[in-house]
Amino acid sequence: MWAYVINLAVLISINAILAVTLNFILGYAGIFSIAHALFFGVGAYTATFVAMKFGAGFLTATAAGMALAALISLALALPALRVRGEYFVAASLGLQMLAITIFTEWKSVTGGIGGLTNIPAAKFFGFELSQPGHYLILSLICLGLVLLIMRALVRSSFGRSLKAIRDDETAAWAYGKNVAVIKTTAVVVSSALAAVAGSLYAFYLSFINVESFVLETSIQLMAMVIIGGTATLVGPLIGTVLILLLPAALSYLPYLPVTEIGSIQQIAYGLAMVLLMIYRPGGLWGFQETPKSREGGSP
């Protein structure tokens, strides 16, 4: 029972890092990326590669993943600077699909569909993390750090510029904000921190394959942010817990046929997305309709 709870807690912490970093660009910068799983994957594969080839410890491996994710994120920043709305969603979709093909086909590095197994345990200043409990502590520390960084950034002048750009890019630009630099920085920071989650995930499971970094993962992360509430620090955490506990809760329900349980979980999750968007589009924790938008809302 304890093992089950710890496992769930580690996965929640890792996903929370992803949701919080995605919220940074989605909620605060208005960059609707559905390629977040790409950076999760880059972090995981790079950390694994560095650890298996050079015997690197957790910090080095994670740093390598972050560096590569930051570099690749420039490919996401480029469309973010040029197009908005549906066009950007489509561009990030293109990157995500491309990444899936590369993760699957670059067999010498990613192990193809079969993935990489026997990833060594994470080393941390000579201490080997062998117990799931160790990983829970490490994940919680990482999540805490990511939350602190996000909080500091959001409350700084950088965060205010970001929100200004989200609300009216032209006005922010006219006010002398360097829109290109601010947006690119946001994407790079978010992607690099997402790679931390990838590294944690790889070391914790000691097995990764492309299944964890597909489009569905990106959509699920997006759902966590949106269901919890965008542009808040707590919202994505709530969303993550809800989305990850839902399947766990469903598997305790009696009368459900075992073979269909996966599908039923998926249907429940799809239904939650639809109903929330209809009845509470601001998310559970997020701001609801402001009085101002209500006034202007009805034709």
Next chain:
Amino acid sequence: MLLLQLLVNGLQLGAIYALTAVGFSLIFGATKIFHVAHGAAFTIAGYLFWWGVATVHLPWPVAALLATVAAVVFGLMMERVVYRPIQRHEASFFTVFIAAFGVQIIVQNLIGMIFGRSFVSVTTSLSRSVEVLPGLFIAPVAVISILVALAFFTVLTLYLARTHMGMAMRALSENPDLVRVFGLDPARVSQYAFAIGSAIVVPGAILTSMTAGLNPAIGAHVMLISLAATIVGGIGSLRGAAYGGMLLGLAENLALWILDPQWSEAVTFVVLFLFIIFKPSGFLGRPLGAK
């Protein structure tokens, strides 16, 4: 000869892509709704046709009619039950996107539970390839695909240009307020757009069930292709979407000349990505103004 064979395969696939992309583009153009559950209508239509023909042994026109009714009902339900309530509160396009994706997930899993998760296909004599030239195999269904795509596209173009509702649909994409002033109900025009846009996926779904086959996850693929074709062709242009679909079908097949088949989907998305970076208005779309 390989090149010619790939070209023929590309035209056949491109015709099917063009049909679904035109449906997506019609809905997006008229209603500004990013209908990512479009692929779900395709899945529903394809599976009902397959079920009608292969399991219940209905004559194929009856099965096709069944598929069309199901696709249209699905499109109308989406507009009525999902999109319209969301749009009541000034929702961003992203809210619509998430909800539609939720529907896509629901449909994919329901189909998997009802009809099974493996590949299914309708076998007919039409999908048997004939050697036309030495080394060049063409199945009758390839010719049918291209002809059907042309026919549907012509009818749709005429409908939009000549009929009252067609004109209203084009007007709605230009200026919804003016449509209202003119005494037309935009909600009703939207419903027509959804009905026609969803119905037009049916030939593509039927042809796919006879060629490549169906699986429950095919909707996501169809949605991605429609979206890519619409953007590559230029948002707001039906002709652009049709060309975009054709281009992606050709690119996917011609890429096989130098690449392994598993890269074909990547080719589609590289094309899409490059278009968005360098020519976001697509090749027939109106230039994008800074919003």
